[in-house]
Amino acid sequence: MSNKTKIVVFPKLFKTSSIHYLYESIEYFNLKVKNKPTNNHFKTAENSVYSHRLVPEYFKLNLRHHTLKTKIISEFNWGYSILLNPADSIDSFMNRQFNSKKRNVLTRYVKRLEICFDIEYKMFYGDIDKSDYNFVMQSLYEMIVARFNQRNELHKNLHEWDYLLENTYSEIINKNASLFVIYNKDEPIEVSLNYHFDKVLFSYLSSYNVDYSKFGLGHVEIYKQIEWCANNKYILFEMGVGGMDYKRRWSNNIYRYNHHIVYKNPSFKLNFLIVKIQLKEYLKSKKINEIYPDIRAFFTKKQKNKVDAVVSEIESINHLTSDNYIKMNQVATLDNRLKRYINDFLYTSKNHADDISIYKAKNSYIIKGKDEFQKVSFIK
Template sequence: MSKRKKITVFPVLFRDDMIQQLYENIEYFDLKILLKESSKIKPYKHYSFRLIPEYFKLHLRNPSLKTKVIAQHNWGYSILLNNANSMDGFMQKQFNSKKRNIFTRYVKRLESCFNVKYRMFYGKISESDYGFIMQALYNMILARFKERNELHKNLHEWNELHANTYQEIVNKKASLFVIYDEDRPIEISLNYHFDKILFSYISSYDISYSKFGLGHVEIYKQIEWCINNNYILFEMGVGGMDYKRRWSNNIYQFKHYIVYNKPTIKVKLLILKFQLKEYLKSKKLNEVSLRLVGKTKKQVETTNNAECKEITKKENTIKTDFSEIEFTNKTYNFLNKYVHDFLYTTENHKSDLKVFKKSNQNTFMLEGKGHYQIISFS
């Protein structure tokens, strides 16, 4: 028999037959989920399952197998919905008034500035919609991580995700949550579903809308969907990014399960290897190597080549050199960030905005209700 290793439970738990074949049931919180045994798979001498949340208890089908559990120096972030029967009720119970106002303000500001639509594609989606949304998500990820001068950890599996996710949505094992400005996707989350858990696996947004806190809006609206559909947990997985910490009420440690038949020398060495790895992580020695690698990368300096200046209505009365443009035309996509920042700051609706261009110059004027701004590009 050969071996199988480096199986990451999140999100493989939601889409791989290995877990169902090996385990009889999974307990989490007050629920026990019986797993339907999948078709026969090739047996292995040992199995390695990384990133198992500590709130899961997995029960093997074969009692003769043994399990070594290694605590990982990785933390997960999720939101227990605590039997909430409404979004307002959840927010009241979960957050103080200051935090509630911060999160709800993002939602209200977005909806006051744009004609926003929210859609959850779960169980049904056309192939054309699927292709369009997945391409939009891919483009958002590329743009956002280019801005950060980083690589996205999941892009290496994009072709596999694209090939498999459509049928998983149809089978209600996955979903796509989309926030639209009119018909334009501006935030997308690819999710997996397991029993009463919604796992937000990959999400991204149009960076020109960055002031609107779309990550918070996405979480708010997906929690609302979870509550309305009797889910008990909104899972965000590994990694302590700021937005996760601000929302989470269930922060947990991951475990690494090594399952084997006999404690052979090979298995013992494998266990020792992973124990050493976690020890080094606990001492943050892995971060030293990451910093050294980071210093060898070419740093990309981003500069703002536009000067923005607020002007008064009196100054705005002379428009002799300006002519109105159709700013939603793709030709003017480079203005999107400035337009959206202006809408956010002035609380104007997009439909009330006019944009003018100065003749023979790369200078633009934004005009909303009672607010004006000049943008000059060097």
């Protein structure tokens, strides 16, 4: 992977040498992070210009050198985050953020998941076995591909994957990054790759196993990571750019990003950069930047729609409908197409995965719980 690959996320930005060189400290929500002086020698020419995009507007950057000046340009990007009080617990945040109805819906996802499966939550931060790292990252990659294939869309960050795979392990060991994983027994079913800065946890890339869609794993991940933040005295859970519905639902701190340009003296180079950035933000405000992704997504969708979809029929029944059904070994012989229907059945019936049996006859299956039956038929 080329060194030109850059992860545009502010927790990484604010740990770079250039930031330490330029800024004495960074302030946000009554917290102050002092930067150590760096021995790196940057250009000191009169026309030196430093450019940093996607800086949250709630960050105050204090320049180290009085000879430097800053030009701040508002970006047409909004960020979404969850701001916690220093004394918050997950319960106090949930009570403050949501009414009882919405709170019950969100916490139901957590409770139902734990009723139906043997669930374990792990935060890998500062320590992870290399084999565990590779396994979790491969699981994350496969979940992203499967989820976006299901949606007939392209994921905007997958072009970074080689870089992420190569560099994230050391970032976790050095406590600059973490992997939050939801396990069903030994199987990762949701993974979030995060970056850390002071008391900020930035969820950069996450996905879940689409077979568990009924369980709202995205909401469970946010709930559990907020709980981790509260327990570890973090005050911000960042979800970054993009106003998707789930972000709007959880966020209590919606802000705009700024582009900071640091310079010594006015110059043609500076003026050209300012005009270039302002033009780019103007075009974004008119949604010009969305044209190419929309065209690419359209043709990708047309190609994928050529693939014949699996059609299924689901029927609630009261008993085994015939003697032709044979009980299956779920682990060894289970049809992969059936996994999502089993999980949906578990969610609805509140059965544990160990309490169900699967019976097969040709292209139909019966899922048997403690007291419920469901027939699933596949049509090829």
